[in-house]
Amino acid sequence: PRSLMSHGARLLLALLALLAPALLAAAGPARAADPADVQWSGQFCTSGIDGTVECALMNGTDLIVGGSFTSAGSVAVHNIARWDGANWQRLGSGAGEGLNGTVFALAVYGGSLYAGGYFTSTSGGGTPLASLARWDGTTWQPVGGGIGSGGAVFAFTTHNGNLVIG
Numbered sequence: 001p002r003s004l005m006s007h008g009a010r011l012l013l014a015l016l017a018l019l020a021p022a023l024l025a026a027a028g029p030a031r032a033a034d035p036a037d038v039q040w041s042g043q044f045c046t047s048g049i050d051g052t053v054e055c056a057l058m059n060g061t062d063l064i065v066g067g068s069f070t071s072a073g074s075v076a077v078h079n080i081a082r083w084d085g086a087n088w089q090r091l092g093s094g095a096g097e098g099l100n101g102t103v104f105a106l107a108v109y110g111g112s113l114y115a116g117g118y119f120t121s122t123s124g125g126g127t128p129l130a131s132l133a134r135w136d137g138t139t140w141q142p143v144g145g146g147i148g149s150g151g152a153v154f155a156f157t158t159h160n161g162n163l164v165i166g
Contacts, residue, residue, distance in 0.1 A: 048073070049081070057106040059113055061085060066103025066115055078123035079103050080115060096139045098123040101131075107156035109163040112136065114143070116153025116165055132165065 051069030058064075063083040065072070072081035072088035078098025082089040090097050101119030108114070113135040121128050122140050130146020131153050147153060147165075155166040 054102060054104045054117075055106045057108065059108050064091075064106055064113060066106050066117065068102040079117075079119070091135055092122060092139055094124060094126065096122045096124065096126040099129065099133065099140065100125070104152065104154045105156050105165075107163060109156070109158065114156060114163065115140075116156060118152040 049065065049067070049069045050071045052067045053065045053069070054067040056063060056065045059082075061084070064080070065083070066080045068079055069077065069081075070079075071077060072083070075081070075088045075090060077088070077090050078100065080091050080098055080103050082091055092098060099115060099117065099119040100121050100123045101117060103115050103117040103119070105116040106113065107116075115133045115135065116131060118131055119129060119133075120131075127133075127140055127142065129140060129142050130148060131151055132143045132146045133140045134143050135141075153165045157164050157166070
């Protein structure tokens with residue numbers, strides 16, 4: 001029977017089979033993550049999030065995280081939080097603090113922070129939001145009519161200068 005693999009693919013597999021032992025030996029033995037690894041900051045583990053982080057984004061010098069969680073370090077939050085390099089912070093206050101459902105996507109567009117996910121309002125019901133919100137630096141604002149009943153936002157991108165949701 002005729003082989004389904006092309007001659008080039010067979011040649012590549014043969015080459016990889018010959019090189020694999022040398023590559024593995026050069027890589028050295030496998031090891032667990034080193035706590036002293038300079039590329040990982042343990043500050044997010046020891047004072048971290050109590051649930052699931054679905055998205056993260058740098059906004060200036062601040063790290064914004066979204067997901068499904070109720071605390072960041074010792075700060076009570078609702079599914080979104082800001083790390084300023086030293087402390088976790090809420091986004092909003094009172095009935096306007098945080099979002100009442102999971103945040104799946106974050107974007108900065110036109111100087112504003114946008115959050116998308118599966119939520120209907122701020123955490124205290126203060127502002128109706130249909131899975132799409134804009135942070136104005138003080139409060140969460142609706143964006144147009146939002147997504148509509150039962151819809152969710154899972155991604156942001158830009159195209160021809162416009163913010164696109166997906």
